[in-house]
Amino acid sequence: MSALLEIANVTKTFPGVVANENISITVAAGEIVALLGENGAGKSTLVKSVFGMVRPDSGEIRIKGEIITPGDTSGAIARGVGMVHQHFQLVPVMTVTENIILGSEPKRGIFINMKAARAEVLALSEKYGLEVDPDAFVEDLPVGTQQRIEILKALRKDVDLLILDEPTAVLTPQETDELLQVMRNLAASGVGVLFITHKLREVMAVADRVVVLRNGRVAGSTSPKETDEEGLAQLMVGRNVVLQVEKGDAKPAAATLVIRELHVNDDRKHLAVNGLNLEVRAGEIVGVAGVEGNGQRELVEAICGMRPRISGEILVAGEATPDMHPHKIHSMGVSHIPEDREKHGLVTTYSIEDNLVLNQFDRAPFAKGWIRNMAALEENATRLVKEFDIRTPSISTTAGALSGGNKQKVVVARELSQDTRVVVAAQPTRGVDVGSIEFIHNQLIAARDAGAAVLLVSAELDEILSLADRVAVMFGGKIVAILEAKEAERVLVGRLMAGLSA
Amino acid sequence: MFLQGAQPMDAYGSLFSHGFGSWEGFAKTLGKATPLMLSGLAVTIGLRSGLFNIGVQGQLVSGALAAGWAGYAIQGLPIYIHLPIALLFGIFFGALVGWIAGALKAYRGIHEVITTIMINSIVLALVDYLAGHNFQEPGQTLARTSAVLPSATIPKIFGLPSGFFFAVLLAWAVWWVFQRTTSGFRLDTVGRNKNAAWYAGISVKRSVLIAMGVGGAIAGLGGAIETLGVIGRFEPTFNTGLGFDGITIALLGRANPLGVIPGAILIGGIRGASSSMQFDAGVAPEIVDLILALILFCVTAPFLSKWLRSTQVGAKVTSGWSN
Numbered sequence: 001m002s003a004l005l006e007i008a009n010v011t012k013t014f015p016g017v018v019a020n021e022n023i024s025i026t027v028a029a030g031e032i033v034a035l036l037g038e039n040g041a042g043k044s045t046l047v048k049s050v051f052g053m054v055r056p057d058s059g060e061i062r063i064k065g066e067i068i069t070p071g072d073t074s075g076a077i078a079r080g081v082g083m084v085h086q087h088f089q090l091v092p093v094m095t096v097t098e099n100i101i102l103g104s105e106p107k108r109g110i111f112i113n114m115k116a117a118r119a120e121v122l123a124l125s126e127k128y129g130l131e132v133d134p135d136a137f138v139e140d141l142p143v144g145t146q147q148r149i150e151i152l153k154a155l156r157k158d159v160d161l162l163i164l165d166e167p168t169a170v171l172t173p174q175e176t177d178e179l180l181q182v183m184r185n186l187a188a189s190g191v192g193v194l195f196i197t198h199k200l201r202e203v204m205a206v207a208d209r210v211v212v213l214r215n216g217r218v219a220g221s222t223s224p225k226e227t228d229e230e231g232l233a234q235l236m237v238g239r240n241v242v243l244q245v246e247k248g249d250a251k252p253a254a255a256t257l258v259i260r261e262l263h264v265n266d267d268r269k270h271l272a273v274n275g276l277n278l279e280v281r282a283g284e285i286v287g288v289a290g291v292e293g294n295g296q297r298e299l300v301e302a303i304c305g306m307r308p309r310i311s312g313e314i315l316v317a318g319e320a321t322p323d324m325h326p327h328k329i330h331s332m333g334v335s336h337i338p339e340d341r342e343k344h345g346l347v348t349t350y351s352i353e354d355n356l357v358l359n360q361f362d363r364a365p366f367a368k369g370w371i372r373n374m375a376a377l378e379e380n381a382t383r384l385v386k387e388f389d390i391r392t393p394s395i396s397t398t399a400g401a402l403s404g405g406n407k408q409k410v411v412v413a414r415e416l417s418q419d420t421r422v423v424v425a426a427q428p429t430r431g432v433d434v435g436s437i438e439f440i441h442n443q444l445i446a447a448r449d450a451g452a453a454v455l456l457v458s459a460e461l462d463e464i465l466s467l468a469d470r471v472a473v474m475f476g477g478k479i480v481a482i483l484e485a486k487e488a489e490r491v492l493v494g495r496l497m498a499g500l501s502a
Numbered sequence: 503m504f505l506q507g508a509q510p511m512d513a514y515g516s517l518f519s520h521g522f523g524s525w526e527g528f529a530k531t532l533g534k535a536t537p538l539m540l541s542g543l544a545v546t547i548g549l550r551s552g553l554f555n556i557g558v559q560g561q562l563v564s565g566a567l568a569a570g571w572a573g574y575a576i577q578g579l580p581i582y583i584h585l586p587i588a589l590l591f592g593i594f595f596g597a598l599v600g601w602i603a604g605a606l607k608a609y610r611g612i613h614e615v616i617t618t619i620m621i622n623s624i625v626l627a628l629v630d631y632l633a634g635h636n637f638q639e640p641g642q643t644l645a646r647t648s649a650v651l652p653s654a655t656i657p658k659i660f661g662l663p664s665g666f667f668f669a670v671l672l673a674w675a676v677w678w679v680f681q682r683t684t685s686g687f688r689l690d691t692v693g694r695n696k697n698a699a700w701y702a703g704i705s706v707k708r709s710v711l712i713a714m715g716v717g718g719a720i721a722g723l724g725g726a727i728e729t730l731g732v733i734g735r736f737e738p739t740f741n742t743g744l745g746f747d748g749i750t751i752a753l754l755g756r757a758n759p760l761g762v763i764p765g766a767i768l769i770g771g772i773r774g775a776s777s778s779m780q781f782d783a784g785v786a787p788e789i790v791d792l793i794l795a796l797i798l799f800c801v802t803a804p805f806l807s808k809w810l811r812s813t814q815v816g817a818k819v820t821s822g823w824s825n
Binding site for chain 1: 682683685687691694695700703704
């Protein structure tokens with residue numbers, strides 16, 4: 001088999017960091033190659049070079065034997081390279097058909113031939129077994145379907161090589177399985193697939209070969225037949241990683257967080273949390289499993305006072321929390337690791353020192369009345385950087401200069417270092433490397449063992465299953481089932497998440 | 503300047519000898535710099551809180567008129583009561599005008615650039631009208647108020663306008679508030695990341711009201727000092743452009759409250775010397791505006807390009823956890 005894609009000795013440096021160093025990879029037609037690595041390992045930079053979005057400093061990229069011009073995407077597209085980006089590039093207010101034909105519309109005179117376009121989309125969807133409604137508006141569709149549209153968009157141009165940049169980051173387990181099947185079908189029809197991920201399970205399930213990147217270099221190349229998840233994890237981080245979280249039994253006490261008949265709207269004023277009841281006891285971790293968009297975000301924001309409730313009450317240690325008052329709720333002992341650390345959790349232009357007191361800056365010992373106590377701030381930061389293993393040159397470094405995992409450690413350090421009765425952790429390890437995941441998981445367990453009631457919301461079913469003492473399955477704005485950890489099996493939870501009965 | 507037919511060196515010589523060379527010239531520069539510094543400070547507070555307050559002109563002029571009115575209309579008070587009252591009038595009306603734009607933003611979500619432009623137009627027209635009608639000096643045809651009474655005039659120290667020292671002190675105080683106090687941290691956080699501010703329990707609405715109100719108050723004080731300490735009465739034509747130079751100064755100072763001090767002295771010197779440059783070297787006042795625009799461009803361009811680069815590449819530069 002001749003190589004479809006050859007990446008030969010590609011090096012790319014950005015100011016201050018080597019993103020890719022002397023990387024060589026080949027992908028053959030009909031082959032699925034997984035590009036595995038932690039955040040910042042250089043995966044995205046490499047595929048952007050292939051697609052012509054990034055100009056490498058040295059090295060060559062050949063597609064079907066032809067060298068592509070660096071820094072020009074049209075060359076890659078013309079040679080049959082399709083790319084599905086990590087962040088969807090769809091126009092939400094347009095229909096599925098309009099999105100797919102965007103850029104090269106079938107025309108009749110100066111008008112778009114919508115009939116032909118629609119027929120083309122249907123044919124395309126049938127050919128690859130990717131079901132979509134051509135007339136639906138993109139904004140109304142779940143992310144899994146949106147991704148299918150992205151893939152169809154890429155496949156429309158007779159693609160020989162399909163690049164997928166973290167395609168499963170936003171998918172449910174079922175949607176992920178469907179996508180993996182689509183990838184297998186494509187490979188069977190002769191398309192080469194290069195996909196980026198940091199999820200080991202998917203690699204094991206679908207890849208023919210795995211190339212592991214670490215710090216911009218190829219750390220190893222292997223195949224699922226020759227290794228297992230432990231082996232891959234080791235290649236990724238260069239040391240042994242405990243994949244299975246080690247924790248003792250929970251010793252739950254009284255219910256600390258009590259939610260009764262909660263109703264909350266989403267941004268579009270639709271009911272997202274619809275009469276939810278839940279109790280989290282001190283000393284236990286309750287994991288909320290659910291397909292994204294079933295009200296988890298609204299639930300978390302309502303608990304923390306960042307989103308108005310319509311009705312219902314939320315009690316912390318028996319005391320009702322006020323609506324829309326994050327400051328008061330926080331001072332009642334509710335810590336919040338927000339879903340989006342860059343948006344809510346951090347001020348990236350502030351120093352680590354300031355970020356570590358972001359929501360406690362006006363409390364003792366960090367302030368005496370109106371005046372901030374800089375010595376206490378410095379002492380706090382120095383201690384937490386050490387305790388939470390935040391890798392930074394100094395405490396006055398801005399948070400934006402840190403890597404994803406270390407940014408998250410700043411948030412976790414801030415939220416878990418205070419006296420806390422309730423910990424609300426939303427996607428605490430999203431986009432975080434394996435080493436930091438392990439650390440953050442251990443911190444959450446330590447908070448539990450110290451007597452906090454921990455509510456863990458995560459799109460990663462594996463994370464929930466390995467951390468939670470009880471699993472609450474959320475569907476359609478309600479908790480549809482609560483399972484003890486030992487009865488929460490992957491398949492069962494997956495069925496419940498999809499709204500099916502057990 | 504050369505193209506215009508003037509001798510550039512003569513013009514610069516004139517600029518320095520008049521702006522900074524003599525005691526009177528220096529005093530004049532500092533006098534000019536005072537309202538500029540305060541309007542620069544007002545813009546700076548906005549910038550730090552994530553607001554582009556271009557309504558400083560309106561805030562300053564309403565403060566100037568209010569202080570001018572209080573300066574001649576309230577009579578029979580000793581200076582240590584009358585002067586503070588007149589200053590407070592300026593502060594209050596400046597704050598009010600700023601606060602209106604802040605309230606529209608906080609409660610109605612209208613962008614402050616739009617509201618401040620509108621309010622500028624309204625306030626400037628209203629103030630012109632009042633100075634030409636209701637508050638006009640009796641027997642005057644010009645739109646101007648009566649002269650401020652001695653009991654409301656800001657005294658000079660060694661021939662230097664004392665308002666200047668007060669303005670420097672205020673710039674330092676604002677710097678300190680941002681650096682060391684919880685209120686400053688609140689505004690700063692809102693300015694840098696509104697979502698994180700809300701997460702941290704900081705009320706964005708309140709911060710907008712405070713930043714616009716305090717900014718307006720400082721601008722109003724600038725207008726009051728100009729009226730009570732330099733011009734001696736309110737006359738609309740004397741205040742033109744002060745608020746807009748404030749934007750230049752705030753950008754020159756890179757939104758640092760201490761940065762407005764040198765910025766205001768520089769711009770004040772150039773503005774103060776513009777008439778003598780015209781007289782000595784034949785430089786048209788428009789050329790002075792041009793020079794100011796060039797300064798602004800040169801100072802902000804590297805700042806802007808750096809900012810652009812950091813936002814584009816920043817995401818890619820972050821590296822893995824191992825370093």
